[in-house]
Amino acid sequence: MAGQYGGQPVVIIDPSKEHTTGKDALSVNIASAQAVAKIVRSTLGPKGMDKMLVNIMGDITLTNDGATILEEMDIEHPTAKMVVEIAKTQEKTAGDGTTSAVVMAGALLEKAQEMMIQGIHPTIIIKGFGMATEKALQVLEEYAIPVKKDDREMLEKIALTSITGKASEMSSAHLAKICVDAVYAIENEGQVNVDDDIVITKEIGGTIDDTKLINGIAIRKEALHLEMPHRIENAKIALIDTELTFSKTATKSKLHVDRAEQLFEFKEQEKTNFRKVVQMIIDTGANVVFCSKNMDDYALHFFKEAGVYATRRVKDEDMEALSYSTGAALVRNVHDISSEDLGFAELVEQEDLHEEKTYIKGFKHSRTMTILIKGGSEHVTDNVERVFDDALHVVKSVFEDEMIVAGGGASEIEVAQKLRAYASTIGGREQMAINAFASAVEEIPRAIADNCGFDTIDTLLNLRAKHDTVKYGGLNVETAEVDNMLEKGVVDPLRVKTQAIKSAAEVAVMILRVDDMLRAREQAMMDVAPEHNIHNYDMSGMM
Structure with missing residues (x-):
């Protein structure tokens, strides 16, 4: 970047650095965040697809866990790295919901870009998103259902919802029972430390049904x-x-x-x-x-x-x-x-x-308790380990917070409808941002329907239409009908949903605030004469 002073060019920024400003910088950043969201979108829900990740050593990771996928990917773009960091925060705080947070963030940025094309300034969008976030969290608190710590049946349903689609369907109930047993065993005055008090070890041999909980280490x-x-x-x-x-x-x-x-x-x-x-x-x-x-x-x-x-x-x-x-x-x-x-x-x-x-x-x-995972191969035991990591943390969340929400997209539909009603009471262009936030939240049930092979438009319209009569109505992934998710046992921790909205909104706002990006280009190694290459030196005489 250079200016003029007295007819002479003045260099302000190193020309070797890549400099992007204004709408170009914003567009590039939004595109990179959307690319990350697109990668994990197909893994969302019980019918989500798996990703095969192969590292430079040839080791294979087969999973549909969003946190694992993002961690294993070699992401270079700085904005995409911001999305990954938010996903890590989601994983650390709530234990699950990383894919939902990333998909929602991508949808928020897509809606923001559409509004900017219509001439709405990013500052207005950011303000509207902030108002929508605050309202969405309030709606979820009101929509949540209290549960008791000793409600073992509900805790097992929570674990089962987290496990479904990530491990063998035939063994899901067995793994869910182990999760709840483990949490009860390590509970101390209402608090649960699953990271330190539960040791997970793996053995090749047997089947997933042979997985067991061991007292001690x-x-x-x-x-x-x-x-x-x-x-x-x-x-x-x-x-x-x-x-x-x-x-x-x-x-x-x-x-x-x-x-x-x-x-x-x-x-x-x-x-x-x-x-x-x-x-x-x-x-x-x-x-x-x-x-x-x-x-x-x-x-x-x-x-x-x-x-x-x-x-x-x-x-x-x-x-x-x-x-x-x-x-x-x-x-x-x-x-x-x-x-x-x-x-x-x-x-x-x-x-x-x-x-x-x-x-x-x-x-x-x-x-301390030990969960001994058994399976027919290393890929199976590794996948079950990731399943336990998510399921134990969601059970911990409910055990400590004693609050749940209906799953299957029911809570997202509730938030979206209440946000649209709230937007009608707000004057100015912030109303558009709140409506856009509502549409972005609905991207979760839309993605679940899409991954099940259902028509997304018909499914979303059906969920909206029946939500007033079926308060806890969500998508039945087997029949495409709207069913009461509480009766079906499809429930999620309140903490997972609230943190997903916070994470998505935070990363979207951070990206929208950037209108100037200065990035150092990678410098190629200086050419060296062959005789001076370190690999050609005889080091034997120096030993």
């Missing part, structure tokens, strides 16, 4: 020696996050030996020194040792002699779960270990000596 490890104790009550647990092996010096050294006895004495001294290191752990009172790295056979021998249960190469995520649940510290320097670093569990047990699995149960400061 289950890790795929076994005692490293048959003579070690396989059941320890009142376990004092040490978590060693370093190798328990002979130390090797960083520099070369020579050992001059005159007699065979000297070599034997040296070996014995080395063994004694190493035993002192292991003894430091035993002296703390630890009777269970989990090591995340390698462990020498000498260490195993010493632990066996002391009656300590020990295992090695425990996964980092299992070590973190054990640390959180037992209160044990991750020890990275064995010389600094003390009894204060130990954790506690009522029981550490390897129930079946032929099964590679250790159970840790009974914690003082947590109620």
Whole structure:
């Protein structure tokens, strides 16, 4: 960008940067956000399609979970990244509804662009969207239905609604029951911490119906020696996050030996020194040792002699779960270990000596449970894991808020109709923005109908017409009829719906406020003569 001063050009902005202004900048930003919405739109609803994502290593992810799709996509455009960030916020706050938020944001921007073509300034649109958001949240609060924490049947319906379309239909009820069981098990004074108190582990083999909830933590490890104790009550647990092996010096050294006895004495001294290191752990009172790295056979021998249960190469995520649940510290320097670093569990047990699995149960400061996912392949277990992530969070939302809304597009139709009635009471061009917001909210039932193969116009008109007589009327995805979603058990947490509207409105407003975009172009690497290329250097002489 340059100007004129005294007849001379004045460069203000680096010409190597890409500069877009005014309507061009707004159009590009809106188009990029709509592109993201278009990608995930076909996954919405119980009949939504799946996406196959293949990374540069050839690993395949097969899912229709909006949050996973957006996370795995390699998005470069800055505006599209803003949409992805809003989706992450939706996932973190409500646990589900990311696809709805993104689709709604795309619809809001499409309506905004249509209004700008008609000559309405973005500031007016932003004001109207703000008024519509406030009203929509109020409508949802009034439309919501209170539920009780002990209403197990309703909580299972909530989980089932989240699971439907994401996992095997035959196993949905089983998975929903596990979700509710898990939430009840970890509940503490009305609060539920599903991120820390529920550990999800996967095993290839069996079917989804073999998935089960385990009291405590289950890790795929076994005692490293048959003579070690396989059941320890009142376990004092040490978590060693370093190798328990002979130390090797960083520099070369020579050992001059005159007699065979000297070599034997040296070996014995080395063994004694190493035993002192292991003894430091035993002296703390630890009777269970989990090591995340390698462990020498000498260490195993010493632990066996002391009656300590020990295992090695425990996964980092299992070590973190054990640390959180037992209160044990991750020890990275064995010389600094003390009894204060130990954790506690009522029981550490390897129930079946032929099964590679250790159970840790009974914690003082947590109620940790493990969901063991079984499936015929890695793709199946990975997909079920994503299903549990969503379903557990929506059950948590209802458990804490005790509020639900009818699903199947019923709540969106309610919001849209109330917004249109509200818009008629507003003067000025903001009225158009509120009506546009109402139409954008209806994009959710429209997309659900489209993904079911139904006629979207007829479906939407039918939902609008029957909503006054069937208050909780939503789309039956099997028959295309309008049914009472409460009676059908199709319900969603209030938190998911309110957060989706907030997220969609926030990202739409952020994008509409941008009228100038300055973007640095990627710089190509400077050409280098072949003889100076780093790959052609012989590094052997530098070692």
